Amino acid sequence: MLPPIASILISSLLLQLAAASAPCAFPAVFNFGDSNSDTGGLSSAFGQAPPPNGETFFRKPAGRYCDGRLIIDFIGSYPFVFTPSQVLPADGRVRTGFFLLGISANSLELPRLNAYLDSVGTNFSHGANFATAGSTIRPQNTTLSQSGFSPFSLDVQTWQFSQFKSRSQSFLDQGLFKDQLPKKEYFSRALYTFDIGQNDLTAGYFSDMTTEEVKASIPDILDKFSIAVKVVVGEVHFDVALHDHTIDELLLQSIYGEGGRFFWVHNTGPFGCLAYVLDRLLLRAPEVDRFGCGSPFNEVAQLFNTKLEEAVAQLREDLPLAVFTLVDVYAVKYELISHATKHGKKNAAELELELDLVGDARY
Numbered sequence: 001m002l003p004p005i006a007s008i009l010i011s012s013l014l015l016q017l018a019a020a021s022a023p024c025a026f027p028a029v030f031n032f033g034d035s036n037s038d039t040g041g042l043s044s045a046f047g048q049a050p051p052p053n054g055e056t057f058f059r060k061p062a063g064r065y066c067d068g069r070l071i072i073d074f075i076g077s078y079p080f081v082f083t084p085s086q087v088l089p090a091d092g093r094v095r096t097g098f099f100l101l102g103i104s105a106n107s108l109e110l111p112r113l114n115a116y117l118d119s120v121g122t123n124f125s126h127g128a129n130f131a132t133a134g135s136t137i138r139p140q141n142t143t144l145s146q147s148g149f150s151p152f153s154l155d156v157q158t159w160q161f162s163q164f165k166s167r168s169q170s171f172l173d174q175g176l177f178k179d180q181l182p183k184k185e186y187f188s189r190a191l192y193t194f195d196i197g198q199n200d201l202t203a204g205y206f207s208d209m210t211t212e213e214v215k216a217s218i219p220d221i222l223d224k225f226s227i228a229v230k231v232v233v234g235e236v237h238f239d240v241a242l243h244d245h246t247i248d249e250l251l252l253q254s255i256y257g258e259g260g261r262f263f264w265v266h267n268t269g270p271f272g273c274l275a276y277v278l279d280r281l282l283l284r285a286p287e288v289d290r291f292g293c294g295s296p297f298n299e300v301a302q303l304f305n306t307k308l309e310e311a312v313a314q315l316r317e318d319l320p321l322a323v324f325t326l327v328d329v330y331a332v333k334y335e336l337i338s339h340a341t342k343h344g345k346k347n348a349a350e351l352e353l354e355l356d357l358v359g360d361a362r363y
Contacts, residue, residue, distance in 0.1 A: 026191040026262065028127035028182045029075055031113055032157045032228075032255075033195035034150070035065040035133035036266075037072040040115035042132040042150055049133070063115060065133045072129065072193065073112050116160055117152075123180050127190060128164060130157040136199045137224050149203055154196055158228045158255055165258055188259040194229075195266040195329070197221065197308070201300055202271060205281050211296050218304050222311045229255050229263065230315055256319055263324045265312060267305040269333040272297030291338050298334075305330055 031037050040063025043049050054062030057069050064070055113129040114122040134150035135157065152160075168181040182190070200221045204214035255263075271277050272294035283294050305328075312326045 028186040028190040030127050031129045031193045033131035034135040034199050036195045037131040038133045039129045041117045044117040130160050137221050154228050191262050192260045193264040198268040198271050218307050226311050261322050266327050266329045267308050268301050269329050270298045273337050
């Protein structure tokens with residue numbers, strides 16, 4: 001049985017979709033992100049995550065910065081299938097406040113994603129997870145011990161993916177590890193999922209930037225995100241992507257250029273409701289809403305999401321062969337917090353603490 005908070009999240013996140021006559025069928029999933037989708041990356045690099053890591057579901061440390069499973073664990077685990085044209089608006093954005101998870105799970109039946117950095121007992125035949133807790137889109141010029149932010153920023157994760165693809169295909173050409181690596185054709189048919197960006201915003205605040213300065217940094221953050229997705233190998237969009245980047249850097253960072261065509265992008269949640277943020281960044285009483293959330297921080301999250309929507313729209317225009325789905329994570333999480341009692345919690349603060357397990361295990 002799922003723990004209460006997981007039941008609330010999953011019931012809120014999944015649309016009850018009837019089986020379609022021609023469902024999507026993704027043979028693999030490649031994930032990029034932070035603690036919201038880290039299934040063991042940071043633990044593999046720097047030691048096991050602290051409690052409550054894995055307590056309620058796995059009953060043992062599982063490399064996750066939460067007590068149970070993450071959203072990425074449910075992709076491929078629920079019996080719902082859909083055809084995009086049936087459930088998505090023309091622009092591909094999910095506005096309902098729900099996640100469309102369990103994508104074609106009846107046909108996928110994929111195992112949980114192993115962390116790319118996990119060297120023991122891993123199987124990458126149906127994808128890999130490059131996310132690590134504390135990751136940012138932009139590289140942070142600090143160490144993990146200094147700031148708490150991971151050195152595996154999005155550019156590093158996409159470089160790891162490029163290396164993974166190249167090396168796995170080399171091994172397959174030699175007839176090696178056929179049961180442990182994805183088939184060559186999987187890379188162009190796989191689902192590429194992204195849940196990253198929140199730490200870029202909190203990193204700004206933690207380095208004493210003002211709200212206006214954090215807002216001003218958003219265009220550059222999203223420029224780096226787009227570069228990681230869009231640069232076409234051999235057909236670089238110089239006018240859009242180059243800026244102050246070298247061609248080698250751009251080619252290295254390309255997911256689309258490596259064959260990715262199906263992209264699933266989460267916007268950022270209301271980080272102004274997270275306990276570790278409110279603990280470190282003091283606010284005046286008028287700046288806290290009636291649910292106990294920091295209004296200035298949530299305004300920044302909403303601005304980020306607006307600009308992310310614009311960035312994804314531009315990606316659709318620049319990469320017409322790709323399919324992008326933008327998922328409104330913010331709406332889901334704020335709905336849970338603002339209607340905590342409806343979801344079986346005493347108040348918003350109780351639910352905020354449970355949601356905050358994915359972010360900072362101390363809370």
